Amino acid sequence: MITFKIERFDPDVDREPRFQTYSVADNKEMSVLEALFYILENLDGSLSFRYSCRGAVCGSCAMHINGRNRLACQTLIKTLNSKTITVSPLPHQKIIKDLVVDMDNFFEKYEKIKPYLINHSVEPEKERLQSIKEREKIDEMVNCILCGACYSACTMSALDGKFLGPAALTKAYRFYADSRDTAKKERAEIVDSEHGIFRCHTLFNCSEVCPKKIVPTYSIQKLKGAVAKKRLS
Numbered sequence: 001m002i003t004f005k006i007e008r009f010d011p012d013v014d015r016e017p018r019f020q021t022y023s024v025a026d027n028k029e030m031s032v033l034e035a036l037f038y039i040l041e042n043l044d045g046s047l048s049f050r051y052s053c054r055g056a057v058c059g060s061c062a063m064h065i066n067g068r069n070r071l072a073c074q075t076l077i078k079t080l081n082s083k084t085i086t087v088s089p090l091p092h093q094k095i096i097k098d099l100v101v102d103m104d105n106f107f108e109k110y111e112k113i114k115p116y117l118i119n120h121s122v123e124p125e126k127e128r129l130q131s132i133k134e135r136e137k138i139d140e141m142v143n144c145i146l147c148g149a150c151y152s153a154c155t156m157s158a159l160d161g162k163f164l165g166p167a168a169l170t171k172a173y174r175f176y177a178d179s180r181d182t183a184k185k186e187r188a189e190i191v192d193s194e195h196g197i198f199r200c201h202t203l204f205n206c207s208e209v210c211p212k213k214i215v216p217t218y219s220i221q222k223l224k225g226a227v228a229k230k231r232l233s
Protein backbone atom coordinates (compact mmCIF):
# COMPACT_ATOMS: atom_id res chain seq x y z
CA MET A 1 0.00 0.00 0.00
CA ILE A 2 1.06 3.60 -0.62
CA THR A 3 0.32 6.19 2.06
CA PHE A 4 -0.93 9.51 0.78
CA LYS A 5 -0.54 12.43 3.17
CA ILE A 6 -2.74 15.13 1.74
CA GLU A 7 -2.99 18.69 2.95
CA ARG A 8 -6.59 19.59 3.67
CA PHE A 9 -8.16 22.96 4.24
CA ASP A 10 -11.81 23.89 4.21
CA PRO A 11 -12.15 27.64 4.89
CA ASP A 12 -15.68 27.10 6.23
CA VAL A 13 -14.48 24.71 8.93
CA ASP A 14 -10.70 24.83 9.40
CA ARG A 15 -8.66 27.62 10.95
CA GLU A 16 -5.51 26.37 9.25
CA PRO A 17 -4.44 23.52 6.95
CA ARG A 18 -3.94 20.02 8.36
CA PHE A 19 -2.77 16.72 6.88
CA GLN A 20 -5.01 13.72 6.34
CA THR A 21 -3.70 10.23 5.54
CA TYR A 22 -5.13 7.73 3.06
CA SER A 23 -3.97 4.27 1.95
CA VAL A 24 -4.05 3.47 -1.74
CA ALA A 25 -3.21 0.08 -3.29
CA ASP A 26 0.34 0.05 -4.64
CA ASN A 27 -0.17 0.50 -8.38
CA LYS A 28 3.03 1.97 -9.66
CA GLU A 29 1.60 2.69 -13.11
CA MET A 30 -0.89 5.07 -11.50
CA SER A 31 -0.31 8.80 -11.63
CA VAL A 32 -0.75 10.98 -8.56
CA LEU A 33 -3.85 12.47 -10.20
CA GLU A 34 -5.36 8.98 -10.63
CA ALA A 35 -4.61 8.26 -6.98
CA LEU A 36 -6.41 11.48 -6.00
CA PHE A 37 -9.39 10.31 -8.06
CA TYR A 38 -9.26 6.94 -6.28
CA ILE A 39 -9.35 8.71 -2.92
CA LEU A 40 -12.17 11.00 -4.04
CA GLU A 41 -14.30 8.18 -5.42
CA ASN A 42 -13.61 5.52 -2.79
CA LEU A 43 -12.33 7.02 0.43
CA ASP A 44 -13.27 10.67 0.80
CA GLY A 45 -15.73 12.49 -1.45
CA SER A 46 -14.90 15.83 0.16
CA LEU A 47 -11.39 16.09 -1.31
CA SER A 48 -10.94 19.03 -3.71
CA PHE A 49 -8.33 19.29 -6.44
CA ARG A 50 -8.14 20.87 -9.87
CA TYR A 51 -7.57 19.13 -13.21
CA SER A 52 -8.83 19.25 -16.77
CA CYS A 53 -6.87 17.58 -19.57
CA ARG A 54 -5.19 14.75 -17.60
CA GLY A 55 -2.44 14.89 -20.23
CA ALA A 56 0.04 17.60 -19.09
CA VAL A 57 -1.50 20.17 -21.43
CA CYS A 58 -3.84 22.40 -19.43
CA GLY A 59 -1.57 23.03 -16.42
CA SER A 60 -4.41 23.00 -13.90
CA CYS A 61 -3.21 20.04 -11.78
CA ALA A 62 0.04 21.66 -10.60
CA MET A 63 0.64 20.92 -6.93
CA HIS A 64 3.45 20.27 -4.44
CA ILE A 65 4.24 16.54 -4.47
CA ASN A 66 6.99 15.04 -2.32
CA GLY A 67 8.77 18.35 -1.89
CA ARG A 68 8.56 19.67 -5.41
CA ASN A 69 6.04 21.45 -7.63
CA ARG A 70 4.82 19.00 -10.29
CA LEU A 71 1.85 18.19 -12.50
CA ALA A 72 -0.18 15.48 -10.74
CA CYS A 73 -1.27 13.93 -14.05
CA GLN A 74 2.31 13.73 -15.33
CA THR A 75 3.78 12.29 -12.11
CA LEU A 76 3.69 8.50 -11.93
CA ILE A 77 3.84 7.03 -8.44
CA LYS A 78 6.75 4.81 -9.46
CA THR A 79 8.92 7.82 -10.32
CA LEU A 80 8.63 9.12 -6.75
CA ASN A 81 10.23 5.95 -5.39
CA SER A 82 8.56 6.32 -2.00
CA LYS A 83 5.96 4.48 0.07
CA THR A 84 4.66 7.81 1.36
CA ILE A 85 3.52 10.55 -0.97
CA THR A 86 2.87 13.98 0.49
CA VAL A 87 0.64 16.26 -1.53
CA SER A 88 0.09 19.95 -0.78
CA PRO A 89 -1.27 22.88 -2.78
CA LEU A 90 1.19 25.07 -4.68
CA PRO A 91 3.21 26.96 -2.03
CA HIS A 92 2.79 30.70 -1.37
CA GLN A 93 -0.64 30.83 -2.96
CA LYS A 94 -3.95 31.49 -1.23
CA ILE A 95 -5.75 28.18 -0.67
CA ILE A 96 -9.35 28.10 -1.85
CA LYS A 97 -9.94 24.53 -0.66
CA ASP A 98 -7.59 21.57 -0.12
CA LEU A 99 -5.30 21.42 -3.19
CA VAL A 100 -7.03 24.21 -5.10
CA VAL A 101 -5.30 27.60 -4.97
CA ASP A 102 -6.34 31.04 -6.13
CA MET A 103 -4.60 31.76 -9.46
CA ASP A 104 -6.07 35.26 -9.96
CA ASN A 105 -2.86 37.05 -9.03
CA PHE A 106 -0.88 34.81 -11.39
CA PHE A 107 -3.15 35.51 -14.36
CA GLU A 108 -3.36 39.24 -13.60
CA LYS A 109 0.42 39.38 -14.04
CA TYR A 110 0.17 37.35 -17.22
CA GLU A 111 -2.30 39.88 -18.62
CA LYS A 112 0.05 42.74 -17.72
CA ILE A 113 2.67 41.59 -20.24
CA LYS A 114 0.12 41.82 -23.14
CA PRO A 115 0.22 38.15 -24.10
CA TYR A 116 -0.70 38.57 -27.76
CA LEU A 117 0.98 39.61 -30.98
CA ILE A 118 1.16 43.34 -31.60
CA ASN A 119 1.92 44.45 -35.14
CA HIS A 120 0.85 47.84 -36.49
CA SER A 121 2.04 47.30 -40.06
CA VAL A 122 -0.47 46.78 -42.88
CA GLU A 123 -2.05 43.36 -42.56
CA PRO A 124 -1.05 40.87 -45.26
CA GLU A 125 -3.77 39.24 -47.35
CA LYS A 126 -3.28 35.94 -45.59
CA GLU A 127 -1.22 35.18 -42.48
CA ARG A 128 2.01 36.75 -41.26
CA LEU A 129 4.69 34.27 -42.22
CA GLN A 130 7.56 33.13 -40.06
CA SER A 131 10.60 31.06 -41.05
CA ILE A 132 11.52 27.84 -39.25
CA LYS A 133 14.58 29.56 -37.79
CA GLU A 134 12.49 32.46 -36.51
CA ARG A 135 10.02 30.07 -34.92
CA GLU A 136 12.83 28.08 -33.29
CA LYS A 137 13.71 31.15 -31.22
CA ILE A 138 10.39 30.95 -29.37
CA ASP A 139 9.73 27.19 -29.47
CA GLU A 140 10.59 26.65 -25.82
CA MET A 141 8.54 29.56 -24.47
CA VAL A 142 5.51 28.69 -26.59
CA ASN A 143 5.40 25.37 -24.71
CA CYS A 144 4.59 27.10 -21.41
CA ILE A 145 1.19 25.85 -20.22
CA LEU A 146 0.80 28.46 -17.45
CA CYS A 147 0.56 25.86 -14.70
CA GLY A 148 2.14 28.21 -12.13
CA ALA A 149 4.71 25.66 -10.89
CA CYS A 150 7.59 28.09 -11.57
CA TYR A 151 5.73 31.06 -10.11
CA SER A 152 4.98 29.20 -6.90
CA ALA A 153 8.61 28.02 -6.62
CA CYS A 154 10.03 31.52 -7.12
CA THR A 155 11.42 33.07 -3.95
CA MET A 156 11.01 36.61 -5.28
CA SER A 157 7.36 36.02 -6.18
CA ALA A 158 6.79 34.89 -2.60
CA LEU A 159 8.57 37.95 -1.16
CA ASP A 160 7.30 40.60 -3.58
CA GLY A 161 3.62 40.09 -4.32
CA LYS A 162 3.88 42.49 -7.26
CA PHE A 163 6.85 40.83 -8.99
CA LEU A 164 5.74 39.77 -12.47
CA GLY A 165 7.27 36.34 -11.91
CA PRO A 166 8.92 33.75 -14.16
CA ALA A 167 5.88 32.61 -16.14
CA ALA A 168 4.71 36.09 -17.17
CA LEU A 169 8.29 37.10 -17.99
CA THR A 170 8.82 33.98 -20.09
CA LYS A 171 5.70 34.85 -22.05
CA ALA A 172 6.89 38.45 -22.32
CA TYR A 173 10.05 37.19 -23.99
CA ARG A 174 8.04 34.79 -26.15
CA PHE A 175 6.31 37.81 -27.75
CA TYR A 176 9.38 40.06 -27.62
CA ALA A 177 11.37 37.51 -29.63
CA ASP A 178 8.56 36.73 -32.08
CA SER A 179 9.56 37.91 -35.56
CA ARG A 180 5.95 38.96 -36.27
CA ASP A 181 5.70 41.26 -33.25
CA THR A 182 6.65 44.93 -33.58
CA ALA A 183 6.17 46.10 -30.01
CA LYS A 184 9.68 45.43 -28.73
CA LYS A 185 10.08 48.87 -27.11
CA GLU A 186 6.67 48.69 -25.44
CA ARG A 187 7.41 45.18 -24.16
CA ALA A 188 10.82 46.18 -22.83
CA GLU A 189 9.15 49.07 -20.97
CA ILE A 190 6.55 46.76 -19.39
CA VAL A 191 9.18 44.43 -17.93
CA ASP A 192 11.51 47.29 -16.94
CA SER A 193 9.36 48.24 -13.95
CA GLU A 194 9.88 48.34 -10.21
CA HIS A 195 8.49 44.82 -9.96
CA GLY A 196 9.86 43.60 -13.28
CA ILE A 197 12.87 41.65 -14.49
CA PHE A 198 15.50 43.21 -12.24
CA ARG A 199 13.73 41.74 -9.20
CA CYS A 200 14.88 38.32 -10.47
CA HIS A 201 17.93 37.17 -8.52
CA THR A 202 18.65 34.31 -10.95
CA LEU A 203 18.07 31.59 -8.38
CA PHE A 204 16.90 29.03 -11.01
CA ASN A 205 14.11 27.67 -8.74
CA CYS A 206 11.70 28.29 -11.61
CA SER A 207 13.79 26.41 -14.14
CA GLU A 208 14.22 23.42 -11.83
CA VAL A 209 10.51 22.74 -11.46
CA CYS A 210 9.13 23.46 -14.92
CA PRO A 211 7.24 20.32 -16.06
CA LYS A 212 7.84 21.34 -19.68
CA LYS A 213 11.62 21.73 -19.23
CA ILE A 214 11.47 25.44 -20.01
CA VAL A 215 14.17 27.66 -18.53
CA PRO A 216 12.44 30.92 -17.51
CA THR A 217 15.80 32.21 -16.29
CA TYR A 218 17.00 32.25 -19.91
CA SER A 219 14.05 34.42 -21.02
CA ILE A 220 14.56 36.76 -18.08
CA GLN A 221 18.26 37.17 -18.87
CA LYS A 222 17.42 37.90 -22.51
CA LEU A 223 14.90 40.53 -21.41
CA LYS A 224 17.47 42.11 -19.11
CA GLY A 225 19.73 42.49 -22.14
CA ALA A 226 16.88 43.97 -24.19
CA VAL A 227 16.12 46.51 -21.46
CA ALA A 228 19.79 47.47 -21.12
CA LYS A 229 19.89 48.04 -24.89
CA LYS A 230 16.74 50.18 -24.72
CA ARG A 231 18.16 52.27 -21.84
CA LEU A 232 21.34 52.93 -23.80
CA SER A 233 19.61 53.90 -27.03
Ligand code: FES
Pocket residue numbers: 050051052053054055056057058059060061062071072073074
Ligand atom coordinates in the same frame (compact mmCIF):
# COMPACT_ATOMS: atom_id res chain seq x y z
S1 FES B 1 -4.76 17.81 -15.79
FE1 FES B 1 -4.06 19.13 -17.38
S2 FES B 1 -1.96 19.35 -16.92
FE2 FES B 1 -2.61 17.89 -15.49
